Amino acid sequence: MNRSFKDLMDDARRAVPEVTVDDVRARLDRSPAPVLVDVREREEYRDGHLAGALSLPRGFLEMRVEEAVPDRGAEIIAYCAGGTRSLIAGKILKDMGYTNVVSMIGGFGAWKGGGNPWTADRQFSADQMQRYSRHFILPEVGEAGQAKLLDAKVLLIGAGGLGSPTAYYLAAAGVGTIGIVDDDVVDRSNLQRQILHADDRVGMPKVESAQKTLQGLNPDVKVIGFRERVTSENVMRLFADWDVIVDGCDNFPTRYLVNDACVFLGKPNVHGSIFQFEGQATVFWPGHGPCYRCLFPEPPPPGAAPSCQEAGVLGVLPGLVGCVQAVETVKLILGVGRPLVGRLLHFDTLAMEIKQLKLRRDPECPVCGDSPTIRELIDYEEFCGLRGGHGAAA
Template sequence: MFETEELKRYSRQLILRELGMEGQQKLKKARVLMVGAGGLGCPVLQYLVAAGAGAVGIADDDMVDISNLHRQILYTVHDTGINKSLAAKEKLGLLNPWGEIKSFPERLTEHNIHDIIRQYDVVIDGSDNFPTRYLVNDACVALNKPLVFGSVFRFEGQVSVFNYQGGPDYRDLYPEAPDPGEVPNCAETGVIGVLPGMVGTFMANEAIKVICGMGEVLSGKLLTIDALDCGVRVFKFAKTKREELPSKQEEPVCSIAASQEIDAVQLAIWLGSSEDEVTLVDVRESYEFEEYNIGGINIPLYELAARYESIPESKKLVFCCQTGQRSKMAVKMLKPLLNAELYNLKGGIYA
């Protein structure tokens, strides 16, 4: 099944007892779709193709821009203006000639996503926008495909595996999409160039584990990376009961009750009232809190599990962060642990 040169190429991983020839054969037979060939897609694709993934699809309608090159190191200045999926296919073909690489230089929509995803065994999402993340997740759930997920923001990265052997999916962690423009992207807030490489290698590793059936997969777990303090933490989350998704997946399904989310106006009313006992908890990192805050106490999200008992159980606890996404996780995490009314500040301090 393998040519002599292939065996030489993979010799260092073939001698791994956990992988071996059986695992290498699984890699060669695997069909993997990479959604997004940007900061995360570049390291994922490089390591998967180098490892011997047999058939790799690359879906990305974006063009290489010079502002990408500090983190998307698969490309060079000569690739600017070229579609990323096409440029990546050319480079990866030179990296490993024994694989099949297919480009999808188009935007994924509800009209084409099922036809593309059903061709593959494993899907990896390295997209940079929420509509695509929810679209990919819902399609993977509908087609019963495992989904390796990663994201980056400033100095923070996240990795998880969704819909794996009946495990939780993206909506169990983030039930609803934020409003358009509510969460800034890398172009607005920046990202340290090495972070996508760090997160992408974790994603590639999870994909290999899923394909080869080895190790403990990050299903029902969210791994977070903080590039500033070298903190790597893992949080557990469970599958939740919810209504079936609409057939066209037009509206996100929300499993967080509306009463658990308030806007900035309501918070101001509560804080200005002597009748309401309110504690504001900012779950951003300490350096973010020091740069700018709207008051309250600061307990970073990654420290909540260890420090939740120090939170005063006032009548109302309002959690906030930059955009409302981390604080939404905090509410879900602490609801079973605290005897208080827990609320998320919609839109975060940006609101």
């Protein structure tokens, strides 16, 4: 039996209740909030949509809805431009087992026409549409996530072994502003692992070399170099404007300093460290989990933990750890997944074993505990029993 468009619409109307714009507004104020599903084409959505609406164009609805809305009982409000496509979409959702679906009468046109709030996505350039296309396809990133990445500001401590892969991938991913603090110059002995740099840049400041490499990979991101060491005097100024701090330093005074400053400023500190064939990574996020001092209240005695320069390091190892730091940074910016907070990944590359250790915040912690005894920055060289310690990045 042939079925006309009118027949299909009549079927849809019988299956899917239609609700007014006013009703939708009232439903959105309730808790839990309903799931808004925008079934228009991508370009229509980009030009303006209801805040928080999922973009599931009609052509992809069946393919993508189960991942986007796993709960078949969820309250779904479907809308399109005028109320026709969303009614048909609603019928499909009903057929797929979604039990609580309504369609908004008059669609986005009626919503906007009624003076209700809406948002428009960032307009991406043609270059950006191509460059980030694999991100756009992921529902967890999409255009909204890419906009977050482009708006994000991440400060890397050190353009060395760890900072190299982290910065490389953050730039590739389109993290819009990348700051790098490093006062060192490129040495040929760095090139065994510090992949931001190159042989013809020996003697060049690392921040300058990093800028060249990152800008070459992605001219869409801004790279700001700070050719200085992080100290108690400059750390608050250096950290003030950034969303996430990535610690790739190779010495204890800097590690404690970065930790304390992040606790005082409430900023997430994506931590990595390496030693010979072993490395570790975790995220210290004040208010969400432990800090570095919860794990290590005291630094090791001077000389007990030699640097890469003294003890050597496997060239590939910082690539592993730095990439974990990059992934965690991107997740923090996007607000997706489970951050590596309260967990530490330990890599043993000789045995090729990765262990996950659970970490707890220590209520007695001198800096993030219940009654902190350290309330301002201290002399970190002295705290670590060092004077004029080594400052280069791993």
